Each structure stands twice: as C-alpha cells, then as structure tokens.
Amino acid sequence: MTESAAAQADPLPSWNAGEVxxxxxxxxxxxxxxSGPDYVxxxxxxxxxxxxxxxxxxxxxxxxxxFALDRVKALAxxxxxxxxxxxxxxxxxxxxxxxGAAGVKGLIQLVVTTxxxxxxxxxxxxxxxxxxxxxHPRLNRPYTEMAFVPxxxxxxxxxxxxxxxxxVSGGGIEFMRGIAEQMxxxxxxxxxxxxxxxxxxxxxxxxxIVRLPEIEYFDDKEAKPAAIQxxxxxxxxxxxxxxxGDLQMLQWTAAGGGRRLMVFVDHTDGKREVEYRVSPMGRxxxxxxxxxxxxxxxxxMKDDWRRIFAFE
Amino acid sequence: MTESAAAQADPLPSWNAGEVxxxxxxxxxxxxxxSGPDYVxxxxxxxxxxxxxxxxxxxxxxxxxxFALDRVKALAxxxxxxxxxxxxxxxxxxxxxxxGAAGVKGLIQLVVTTxxxxxxxxxxxxxxxxxxxxxHPRLNRPYTEMAFVPxxxxxxxxxxxxxxxxxVSGGGIEFMRGIAEQMxxxxxxxxxxxxxxxxxxxxxxxxxIVRLPEIEYFDDKEAKPAAIQxxxxxxxxxxxxxxxGDLQMLQWTAAGGGRRLMVFVDHTDGKREVEYRVSPMGRxxxxxxxxxxxxxxxxxMKDDWRRIFAFE
Numbered sequence: 001m002t003e004s005a006a007a008q009a010d011p012l013p014s015w016n017a018g019e020v021x022x023x024x025x026x027x028x029x030x031x032x033x034x035s036g037p038d039y040v041x042x043x044x045x046x047x048x049x050x051x052x053x054x055x056x057x058x059x060x061x062x063x064x065x066x067f068a069l070d071r072v073k074a075l076a077x078x079x080x081x082x083x084x085x086x087x088x089x090x091x092x093x094x095x096x097x098x099x100g101a102a103g104v105k106g107l108i109q110l111v112v113t114t115x116x117x118x119x120x121x122x123x124x125x126x127x128x129x130x131x132x133x134x135x136h137p138r139l140n141r142p143y144t145e146m147a148f149v150p151x152x153x154x155x156x157x158x159x160x161x162x163x164x165x166x167x168v169s170g171g172g173i174e175f176m177r178g179i180a181e182q183m184x185x186x187x188x189x190x191x192x193x194x195x196x197x198x199x200x201x202x203x204x205x206x207x208x209i210v211r212l213p214e215i216e217y218f219d220d221k222e223a224k225p226a227a228i229q230x231x232x233x234x235x236x237x238x239x240x241x242x243x244x245g246d247l248q249m250l251q252w253t254a255a256g257g258g259r260r261l262m263v264f265v266d267h268t269d270g271k272r273e274v275e276y277r278v279s280p281m282g283r284x285x286x287x288x289x290x291x292x293x294x295x296x297x298x299x300x301m302k303d304d305w306r307r308i309f310a311f312e
Numbered sequence: 313m314t315e316s317a318a319a320q321a322d323p324l325p326s327w328n329a330g331e332v333x334x335x336x337x338x339x340x341x342x343x344x345x346x347s348g349p350d351y352v353x354x355x356x357x358x359x360x361x362x363x364x365x366x367x368x369x370x371x372x373x374x375x376x377x378x379f380a381l382d383r384v385k386a387l388a389x390x391x392x393x394x395x396x397x398x399x400x401x402x403x404x405x406x407x408x409x410x411x412g413a414a415g416v417k418g419l420i421q422l423v424v425t426t427x428x429x430x431x432x433x434x435x436x437x438x439x440x441x442x443x444x445x446x447x448h449p450r451l452n453r454p455y456t457e458m459a460f461v462p463x464x465x466x467x468x469x470x471x472x473x474x475x476x477x478x479x480v481s482g483g484g485i486e487f488m489r490g491i492a493e494q495m496x497x498x499x500x501x502x503x504x505x506x507x508x509x510x511x512x513x514x515x516x517x518x519x520x521i522v523r524l525p526e527i528e529y530f531d532d533k534e535a536k537p538a539a540i541q542x543x544x545x546x547x548x549x550x551x552x553x554x555x556x557g558d559l560q561m562l563q564w565t566a567a568g569g570g571r572r573l574m575v576f577v578d579h580t581d582g583k584r585e586v587e588y589r590v591s592p593m594g595r596x597x598x599x600x601x602x603x604x605x606x607x608x609x610x611x612x613m614k615d616d617w618r619r620i621f622a623f624e
Contacts, residue, residue: 043499120541164501177545187355188545189476189501198538200560207560207567209541226510229432229521231543233489233500248512248519255519 011157013306014150020304023297024154027261031237032161038259042162046236048228048249049155051169051176051193053242054265055184056146057136058281059274063143064175065107067130071114088113108215115172116196116213123211127178141311147183150305151240151265155184158238166236167191168228168249170220174211192231194219220245225252242267243282247290254294262296264288269302272312323469325618326462332616335609336466339573343549344473350571354474358548360540360561361467363481363488363505365554366577367496368458369448370593371586375455376487377419379442383426400425420527427484428508428525435523439490453623459495462617463552463577467496470550478548479503480540480561482532486523504543506531532557537564554579555594559602566606574608576600581614584624 015021030038031045052058072082072091082088087102087110089095099106115123131144139146155165165186167176173193180186197212219227225248228236238261239246239253250262264287267276277284291298301308327333342350343357364370384394384403394400399418402410411418427435443456451458467477477498479488485505492498509524531539537560540548550573551558551565562574576599579588589596603610613620 173542174545189543191545195542198541200534200537200564202563207537207563209537209564222512225512225519225521229510230485230507231501233486233503251514251519252512252521 011160012150012153014153016304016306018304020297020299024261024263027238027259028158028161030259040237040258044234044237045158045161045163046166046232046234047158047163047238048166048168048236048240048253049151050241050243050246050249051167051171053267053281054240054246055148055151055155055167056143057148057273059267059276059279060137062171062281063146064111064171066134066137066143067127067175068107068110068114070130070134071126072110075114111172112196112213112215115175116211119208119210120174120198121208123174124178127175131179139309139311141309144179144183145309145311147310148265148301148305149307149310152184154240155186159185163238165190166228166232167193168219168224169193170218170245172196173219192219192227222248224249228252237261239263240265241287243284244287245282247287250287250296251290254296262291262294263299264291264296265299265301268300269305269308271302272308273301275302323472324462324465326465328616328618330616332609332611336573336575339550339571340470340473342571352549352570356546356549357470357473357475358478358544358546359470359475359550360478360480360548360552360565361463362553362555362558362561363479363483365579365593366552366558367460367463367467367479368455369460369585371579371588371591372449374483374593375458376423376483378446378449378455379439379487380419380422380426382442382446383438384422387426423484424508424525424527427487428523431520431522432486432510433520435486436490439487443491451621451623453621456491456495457621457623459622460577460613460617461619461622464496466552467498471497475550477502478540478544479505480531480536481505482530482557484508485531504531504539534560536561540564549573551575552577553599555596556599557594559599562599562608563602566608574603574606575611576603576608577611577613580612581617581620583614584620585613587614 012021030036031040033039049055052062069091072088076082076092087099087106090098090102134143136143136146158165167180167186169176171193173191173195176193177188177191180191195217197214197216199210199212201208201210235256236253239250240263241250242265254260254262267274269275324333342348343352345351361367364374381403384400388394388404399411399414399422446455448455448458470477479492479498481488483505485503485507488505489500489503492503507528509526509528511522511524513520513522547568548565551562552575553562554577566572566574579586581587
C-alpha cells in the first residue's frame, strides 16, 4: 500500500496504534452501526471539546491571556493611569512577580478590561489583526498553528460520521469564534465559552452590539454541563478535556444512557510540547483518578500521538 | 396540472399569490443564486423566528402561561399556602380580576415557580405529558396543532434552500425545545429563549442539572440581538416577528451588509384566528410604522394566508 492509500484507510493517521486509538474507533463504529445495540441517530451524535490544552496548547500561558497582555500594551497610550495601576503596570513593565501577585482576579480584570468597551464588529477586527501578527513566545509560530493535529483529525473523523462537534471551554466565546472555523472547522454557533455581557443599542442610527466590562458567564467546572444544557439542550455522547475543570462535563456525558466516550488528554510530552499535570493553567488530578477508576480513555500525548503540531 | 403537481411546483402553497409571497420567493432566489450579486454562502444563511404569535398562536394567552396555570393547579396539594397567597390563589380560584391585578410581575412569578425546583430531565417529562393532554381553551385542539401552517411551510422552504432556521423568542428555552423539533423541524440547539438559572450537581451519585427559581435571561426587545450574538455568533440575513418586541431583532438583521429579508406577521384575521395589534401579549405599533417606512414585508394573515391552521 502506498503511504497515501494507508492514510486514506486510517482515519486517524496521527494517532499511534494502541488501546487509546482503538477505544475511539470502536466507539464510533458502535454508535454508527444501524443494526447494532449501541446505534445513535445522527441528531443525537453530539461531541463536546474543551479548547485550551485539549485542542490547542495552553502553555506557557492561555493564548487569550497573551492577547489580553498585547491589548494592554496597545491601549496603554490612551490609559496613562495604567502606568501606576496594577495589574496593568505589571504588564507594561513586564513584571512577572507583580503579575503573579495579582492572581486570577488580576488576570480576569485584564481580560475583562481589554475585551470590552467596543462593538462586537470592532472586536472581531482587532482579533483578526492580532491572530495575523502575534507569535507563540517559544515556538515563534502564529497561534493558529498551535492546534494539536491528532485532535483536528479526530474532529473531522467524528463529523464525517455524522457528529456535530462543539467547543465547550472556559475561554472567551467570541475570542474562540475568531479562529474556530479556520482551525477546527467548527462554526461560531457551535462554540460555547465564557462570556461578557452584551448590549444592543442604536448609535447614530446604526444598530450595534456593545461588549460591556462585566462577566456574564464563566464556563468552567460545574458551569460546563449547565452551558451544554443551555446552548445545545441535549446531552453529549462524547466529551474531551484535559483538566479537572472538564471533569463535570465528562461526568454529565457519562451519566446518559447508552454507549459513551469520555477522553482526557494527558500532557506527557516534555519534548514536543510541555509535560505537566499541575500548572497555572489548572490541575489534572481528580479527573485522572476518576478516569482510571471508571475506565475512561486517557491519551498520553507522548505515546499516543505520532505528531503533535503541523509544523513539526 | 394536477393539484399535487401544482403543490410541488409551489414551495409555499398555503400563501396566496401577491407582493408578500413574491418578496419571500425573490429573496431566497437572490441569496441562493451563485452567479448573482446577492449570493450568500450556505453557512451564513441564518434565519431567526420569534415563536409566540409568529410561528404559533399566542391567543387568548401564551401557551407557556397556560402550562404554568395548569402546573399551579397540579402542584397545589403540595402547597397549601397557595390557597391564601397571590397570585397562586387567583389561579386556583379562576379569579381573572385578581390575576390581572398581579400584572406581569405576578405572571413571571407563576412561571418561575412552576418551572423550577426539578431536574431538566424531570421538566422534560412533565412537559411531554402536558402537551399530550392539554387543549386550547377555545379551539379544543392540542397545542401542538396551534402552529401556523404557512410558517411551517416557510421554515421547510428555507431549510431546503440551505438556511439554518432558529427560534429566538421571549418564551422559555426549554419549554419551546419540548415541541420545536416535532412542530417546526427545529432541533433543540437552534432554539433560543428566556432561561432560568441551571445548576449542575451530583445527587446520590447521579449527575443532574437542576432548574433554579431565578431568571437568567429575559429574551425580548434589545435582548434578542444580544442573544443572537451569544448563541449564534453571526448576524442573520432573515428575521421574522409579529410585535414591537421583535423590532430590535429585525433592525439588527437589516443593518448587515447585502440583501436581507425582514418580515412581520400582522394578526388581521378575526375569523380564523384573532384580530389584534394590541393585547396583553404585546403591541405591534412601532414595528409596523418602521416596517412601512423601510419597505419591510408585512404579512396580513387574512389576505396572504390561504390556510392558517392544519385542522381548518
């Protein structure tokens, strides 16, 4: 068989053969087999994916946070007060210690401030420009190349089998929508995330939607199943995450009737990506324990993925 | 031509020939014509529909309110205090005057109370039972037969032309999801509405999502474009409503670039349905004025619809 014929025969060529790959293939075969006991009709084939650390790299820091830090620098001339106000001062002076001291609260403040006070159309344009020019600090690649190739393959494989693929992430909903179609083939209406309040108004006769500096929804942990119910209104049959923040989403998926697939991505590859289970981006401890107890699928990036990034 | 061949040739057989029907047909032809100047690729063909008074009848009262009143009566034995507490007492005693005096605030209280305090799975079952047995007070038909046939035809016609059809309504999101697929062919993930807060929890080892007695989002007027942005993330190219509560949704749709279709349904038929522009369910005054000024499509139910209900 030629290499390209082998790739055609194997829907997941970037996944090494083994138990993990087999658990995914067997699940998809089971739920699409019309004469089998596990058949699921296409409209109910809902698969949900966390984004940061599951579909793309979240190291050394959330890509959305990199965007927020760049925005603080870009907006600083219009905000002289930031030179002496934390956590903005820390960003402008590249003061990691002061930024660390600001904690999660400080980071949220940075995100909320830099993502608000403009219309949704303006935000889309700013995002587009940023993604076109910003680079990953270590790998010096555009952030749009930070997707995990095996996961992109998996998304396509599921869609090819009648699944509707959704992102359900703690990341900002409009931030992710800016790249989800291009990177993952996921349209905006299938992206669910944290969101700020939006306000419709007519400005000089032109209807606009304005982003307010106020969090409406923080889509993590217990909030993920609730967001799935609100946005989708049906329970997924497959769920993919990489940290304890995704555990409730996997539990909710597992608790439905019929065959289910629950998958955690374990960051075990210190050479090609970063080896970690505990980082400022979250922990993968309780979820790992539950996955092992319940026989869920745990992907070892080092062992199960032939390739991680497209540029390797 | 036989009658069935004529029906095949005409995608909207329940619509009388005329300007209104023509405006819809011309719009769909224009945005689907690949070589024309108004072509819109399928993923951007988003059409949004109000529900109450646009897709189904809202007279003599919102169907969801009829459900809430029936729930008060069903739950009364477990709530002896309701016998002496308004607005519950008014419902139990069929006291229209006291119910009117409770106003919108009282009605919201009835809806919030009767829709909360259970899991989402329990609510779905209650809804299913109610729709199977409840009847419209005047027409003595199941509420699932209260859809406007021309609008159901229109939904199918749009989907057949690559549109994604959404409900964007002030009605409760999970209430509408209970019947949207069966009545309109609209899946749950394409239903947007008012919502109560949801909470994920594990009860005796079983993950559930609980409906809390607290409004999270009231999807009317200015809130509709904001909800469209949040749930869909793209601007519709066609919008359908029947009252001033839908005006902002039509304005937001109209303000996009390229060809657009904005339609109001005007309740002009006192014989087959109810003739009204002002009712406890809302007003159609500011919207009508703007529609006339801007040349939007206004459907006269009396003149433009050959048939209103399937049982006629």
